């Protein structure tokens with residue numbers, strides 16, 4: 272992302288970035304050449320701010336995009352996964368395989384059969400994990416693979432549902448486990464929606480959309496006929512597309528008449544669907560996804576549930592570029608403990624704008640004198656112009 276900012280001359284020392292256009296005096300002499308590093312100029316030409324003001328220049332347009340190369344950024348991201356993947360790869364893979372299996376059984380026999388029991392047990396295991404180490408939520412989606420989209424999405428929604436349930440009713444393990452189970456199964460009705468509708472690129476026709484929407488009712492029917500009677504699980508499956516304002520489906524329920532279970536699942540489902548795009552062409556960071564959900568929370572979601580989402584995953588998820596209070600810049604690589612407000616940061620540029628030694632990790636959980644000053648996307652606030660690259 273390219274971020275330009277019109278900076279007050281007196282505040283230039285606070286910024287790191289390059290001058291966007293030549294700044295010339297009224298007599299034509301070059302005061303600041305285009306492309307120069309503002310910090311380097313300030314250091315090598317003391318008094319430059321006075322000179323600028325003398326010529327009536329009070330603002331300078333800077334390109335404040337952080338200059339971490341794509342290569343560096345990818346290297347950091349690659350390192351993130353092993354550091355924060357607290358969710359056992361085998362546990363994740365097992366769950367994905369089991370959800371896959373359940374879908375296959377439904378397509379073949381119209382019922383979950385034994386899959387229901389296996390998945391319920393898996394849900395209990397996942398709930399244990401997420402309760403013990405909530406930071407696994409920071410890496411939701413990193414195990415994603417396009418072929419397995421539905422199954423990985425189910426795993427993520429399960430984890431998020433369980434986690435949010437735990438936040439909303441602390442200590443109620445049974446509730447959290449049921450919600451995880453419901454999350455794993457929430458879209459099972461899609462097993463009965465034709466593949467060409469599910470995978471159709473582009474806009475669905477009216478008729479196709481109706482077929483798609485039917486997945487919530489199919490899911491409810493399949494779950495009941497498979498012997499699932501837990502009302503929490505059934506609500507998640509049937510009502511996760513209901514919206515606060517009453518414009519959802521299939522029952523058009525509104526506000527608190529939507530069961531809490533379904534309100535939780537709605538938030539988890541949308542959040543994961545939005546962030547899923549990051550692996551494909553159109554990445555949405557967790558921060559962006561949370562702000563989108565916040566924006567529509569008036570009409571679409573239960574605000575109490577959204578608040579929990581914001582507190583848990585919305586602040587500084589892994590991969591967020593952040594500036595710390597000492598002006599160093601780095602990428603969030605995870606959270607060491609349960610305090611997601613104080614993540615670990617892989618610092619790439621130190622407080623003086625120099626490249627930090629490779630592998631510099633600052634753990635805000637330990638270094639209480641430092642804090643996150645802003646996330647990279649906050650830089651965009653008040654900018655004159657910004658554009659997404661690529």
Ligand SMILES: [Fe+2]
Pocket residue numbers: 457458486511512
């Ligand atoms: Fe759905």
